[in-house]
Amino acid sequence: MNKAFFHRTYSGIRRLWRDRRGQDLIEYSMLVASVALLVYGALPSQYSSSLSHIWSKVNDSLRAMGGA
Numbered sequence: 001m002n003k004a005f006f007h008r009t010y011s012g013i014r015r016l017w018r019d020r021r022g023q024d025l026i027e028y029s030m031l032v033a034s035v036a037l038l039v040y041g042a043l044p045s046q047y048s049s050s051l052s053h054i055w056s057k058v059n060d061s062l063r064a065m066g067g068a
Helices: 003-018 023-042 045-065
Strands: none
């Protein structure tokens, strides 16, 4: 491999590492997902199946929109 390829790759990785745009959105998404998992685990099993059904419908809708 040539030196220019490694330099471009290293520069791109550094630029991505330092880019802070969208960081808040990712952090809040992770927080919401963590809370959702905790709530899901704390609920009785009778609610778990209906929540799974709702989650799969949301996931299917996101896929149809091209978001997932």
